[in-house]
Amino acid sequence: MEYVRLLPVKQWVQQTISPYAWDRAVIRSLSRARAMGFPLASLLNPAPQNVVPFSILQAILSSLREMYGIELPQDVLTKATLQ
Amino acid sequence: MRVEVATLFQVHSRRGSVVLGGEPHVVHCHYYNHFLQTSLEDADELYPVEEVLVGTAQEIGHSLFRRLFAELGVRDIGQRKALVESVYSTCGFGKVELAGLNSEGGLLATPYEHYAYTYAATFPPRPPHKRGVAYFSQGYLAGAIEAIYDLPLGSIGSRQIACLTKGDPEVRWEFFRLNHLLPLSPSVGEGRHEEAELYQPSFTRVPMAQIRDAVLRLPLAPDSETGLIEAFGVVLTRLPGNYYSLISERHFRRMLEVVGPEIAPVVLDMLVESGHVCAFNTLGGVMQSAEWDAVVRPYLDRPEDWIYGISAILPALGWGIVQISVPSTPALWRPSLKNWYESTAIRALSQPALDHSPFACGLFSGIMALIYAARLYEQRVTLDGTLYRNLFQEGRRYEGIFLESRLAGGATDVVEVKAK
Numbered sequence: 001m002e003y004v005r006l007l008p009v010k011q012w013v014q015q016t017i018s019p020y021a022w023d024r025a026v027i028r029s030l031s032r033a034r035a036m037g038f039p040l041a042s043l044l045n046p047a048p049q050n051v052v053p054f055s056i057l058q059a060i061l062s063s064l065r066e067m068y069g070i071e072l073p074q075d076v077l078t079k080a081t082l083q
Numbered sequence: 084m085r086v087e088v089a090t091l092f093q094v095h096s097r098r099g100s101v102v103l104g105g106e107p108h109v110v111h112c113h114y115y116n117h118f119l120q121t122s123l124e125d126a127d128e129l130y131p132v133e134e135v136l137v138g139t140a141q142e143i144g145h146s147l148f149r150r151l152f153a154e155l156g157v158r159d160i161g162q163r164k165a166l167v168e169s170v171y172s173t174c175g176f177g178k179v180e181l182a183g184l185n186s187e188g189g190l191l192a193t194p195y196e197h198y199a200y201t202y203a204a205t206f207p208p209r210p211p212h213k214r215g216v217a218y219f220s221q222g223y224l225a226g227a228i229e230a231i232y233d234l235p236l237g238s239i240g241s242r243q244i245a246c247l248t249k250g251d252p253e254v255r256w257e258f259f260r261l262n263h264l265l266p267l268s269p270s271v272g273e274g275r276h277e278e279a280e281l282y283q284p285s286f287t288r289v290p291m292a293q294i295r296d297a298v299l300r301l302p303l304a305p306d307s308e309t310g311l312i313e314a315f316g317v318v319l320t321r322l323p324g325n326y327y328s329l330i331s332e333r334h335f336r337r338m339l340e341v342v343g344p345e346i347a348p349v350v351l352d353m354l355v356e357s358g359h360v361c362a363f364n365t366l367g368g369v370m371q372s373a374e375w376d377a378v379v380r381p382y383l384d385r386p387e388d389w390i391y392g393i394s395a396i397l398p399a400l401g402w403g404i405v406q407i408s409v410p411s412t413p414a415l416w417r418p419s420l421k422n423w424y425e426s427t428a429i430r431a432l433s434q435p436a437l438d439h440s441p442f443a444c445g446l447f448s449g450i451m452a453l454i455y456a457a458r459l460y461e462q463r464v465t466l467d468g469t470l471y472r473n474l475f476q477e478g479r480r481y482e483g484i485f486l487e488s489r490l491a492g493g494a495t496d497v498v499e500v501k502a503k
Contacts, residue, residue, distance in 0.1 A: 018476045020356055023349050024125050030342065031128040040345050067121075069207045 003051035008079035009060070009072065010046060017068055024067060029059035086155065086166060088173040094299055097278040098422045099398030101299075101321075104151035105272045106143060108174065109324035109401040109424055110303070112317035113201035114364040115357060119327065120198065120218065122353040123334045129341045135333045136218035137225070137241065138267055143323045144226025145236045146270035152230060163231040167224075172310030174321040175303075176220055177254075186232040188239060188258035194247070195309040196220050196254040201318050203247040215246025217254050219326065228258055237265035270325055271431035277489075279421035281398060282406040284391060289382045291395040297378045298399035315368030316466070324401060327442075328428035336436040351441045355483075358445020359452075359475045366393055366446075367453050367466045386460040387411050393450055394418065403427070413455045413502065417486070418447060420496035426489045438491040444483035447500045449474075451481040455502075479503060 013022045026033075026043045033043055033056050042050060043060075057080065064070055093102045100107040123132045148167060157163050164181040171179050177195040184191065194200075198216045202209075209216070225241040228234070238261055245255035281291050303319060305312045312319040331354055338346045369375055370393060379392040387410060394405040404421040411417075420426070425440040452474045457464050464470055474480055483500045487493035 018472065020353065020476075023352070024122070027125045027349065028128065040342060040349075044349065063125075066207075066210055066213075 002054040002081070004054050004057045004080045005049070005051055005082075006043065006046035006057065006060075006080070007048050007050070008076055009057065012072070012076045013064065017064070017070060021064065021068060025060045025063040028063040028067075029056060032056065032059050086169065088166075088169045089302070089304070091151070091155075095278075096295075096398070097280065097404075098273075098276055099281070099402065099404035100273070100276070100422060100424070101399075101401040102273065103170070104147035104154070106147045106150075106270060106323040106325060107273055107401055107424055107427075108321045109327070110319055110321055110365075111327070111361060112315075112319055112365040112368070113197065113205070114317060115361040116198060116320060116322075117202060117205070117216075118360040119331070119354075119357045120216065122357065123330060126334070126338060126341075130337045132334070133214070133218065135330050135337065137222035138265065139326055139329045139333065140219045140222025141226040141229075141239075141241075141265070142222075142236065142267045142329075143270045143326055144223035145229050145267075146226070146272065147323065148227045148230035150272075160231060167227045167231065171220075171224075172305050175305050175312035175319055176223070176310065176322075178308075178310040179220075179224065181224075181228075181231075184228060184231075184258065186234065187260045188228065188241075190255065190257055191224065192245070192253045192255040194253045195311060196247075197311060197318065197320050199247040199254045200309070200311060206248075208250060209246070209248045211249065213249075215243040215251075215254060216248050217243055217246060217256070219322070220254070221256050224256065225258055234260075235264060236269060237261070237267040240265070270323075271329070271428055272325075274325070274427040274429075274431035276427050277422045277495075279404050279406065281395070281404050282408060284407050284410070286410045287382075287388050287391045288384065289379070289388050289391040289395065291391065294379055294382075294392060294395035295399045298374075298396050301374065301399075315365065315372050315374075317364055317368050319365075321401075324424040325428045328425045329432075331425070331442065332429050332432065332435055332437050339436060354441035355445035355448075356475070358442045358447075358483075359449040359471075360445075361442070362446050362449025362453060363466060363471055363474070366396075366450060367459070367464075369393070369396060370453070370459055371463060371466075383460065386413070386454060389454045389460050390416060390450065393454075413451075415502070416447065416451055416500045418498055418500075420498065423489075423496050426496050430489055435490060439485040439488040440490070440496065443496070443498055444485070446483075447498050448479070448481035448483040451500050451502075452479075456480040 225239045240261045245251035403423040406419040487497040
């Protein structure tokens with residue numbers, strides 16, 4: 001399973017859209033994340049080295065796409081996938 | 084029997100409320116309506132938000148029309164339907180024709196429904212797997228149908244089957260009789276209301292009562308074709324305030340139950356943000372309107388007077404009375420709220436989850452940000468996303484907290500807004 005870091009994505013979302021956009025996307029993805037053992041705090045305030053399965057990031061990106069019509073830039077995605 | 088619905092609203096000056104069919108009605112704009120609704124919708128995978136959004140509206144629609152039919156002595160089914168249609172458009176919800184419905188329900192369609200029409204005009208299209216956005220009308224009309232046919236609350240089920248936000252040419256709902264009752268409760272009506280005079284501060288020549296009364300006389304009339312109210316650069320509704328209050332309270336409670344106490348700051352922050360959205364779009368529009376220039380602006384000598392002027396308007400919107408007994412400054416404002424609609428509604432519930440009105444925190448800090456940070460008193464501003472981000476997202480300029488709250492056992496509501 002591929003893992004990614006959420007912090008670069010969160011920072012980009014907060015700067016580009018709004019602080020609430022991240023919270024909203026997390027709430028929308030929370031059900032799936034909790035089922036995979038990732039609690040709310042690890043998504044809301046991810047530490048620099050904390051990683052989550054790629055499917056959780058996909059759920060968050062899907063929410064952002066639906067809410068704001070915005071796609072994550074490739075360079076931010078690259079930052080998130082660098083271990 | 085033809086009734087002019089606008090004349091049925093009862094203004095309670097000492098409560099800062101405007102009541103129809105026992106329900107206090109409050110004015111809000113489509114930006115606020117959508118922000119609050121989507122904040123709840125975000126949690127749809129955590130709990131069935133439709134239960135809250137539709138169920139609350141159904142409770143209110145049922146209570147309101149039962150009371151209104153009784154007050155006016157309307158027994159004829161056709162006359163009841165006509166009254167519901169008239170109330171629906173007078174309040175800016177859009178246009179509906181109920182002729183095809185019977186006591187078993189039926190189909191209802193309209194190209195004009197406030198939430199759907201304004202969402203389709205403002206936001207990206209909804210994805211196919213999402214339902215339509217007309218939750219409020221769905222529940223409100225289900226409750227109205229129950230009242231029209233003297234059915235018990237919760238006996239009509241409903242679903243939205245088409246929406247402008249999904250590319251359909253109209254909004255369509257289906258209503259049907261259930262063989263069981265939905266677990267709904269009658270509306271709290273005027274709640275645990277309180278009374279007070281609108282205080283006239285001695286430190287300003289802004290005539291508080293005169294401005295309130297002038298705003299109460301504004302027609303805020305719907306367009307005859309669409310049933311939508313366009314004013315101040317936004318689309319307004321005159322919606323039962325209990326709807327906003329109870330969906331906020333019920334959402335907060337459900338989120339605490341499903342996720343746990345760690346979700347509280349996130350939900351509360353969204354409700355605070357709804358107050359920013361409201362201040363920015365509705366009150367920002369009001370403070371730059373021709374009506375403001377005509378009625379209020381002649382009395383505005385200093386920036387602080389803008390605070391008093393906009394506060395005088397709030398009772399006319401049905402939100403309650405804002406008392407200002409100590410002069411505000413650019414750094415601090417401490418209004419007392421009398422019969423604040425959110426507190427009054429939630430206080431009527433036993434053991435509410437909310438212990439203050441987060442909407443008020445956002446609203447009053449939003450007013451301060453508009454006046455002092457955007458310097459509305461000396462310039463016209465464009466109320467766009469850039470200014471919004473500048474005032475509320477790249478570091479909030481002001482923060483509001485409750486010093487005393489009726490929802491926490493206090494005698495009154497006192498908000499303190501401070502510059503950060």
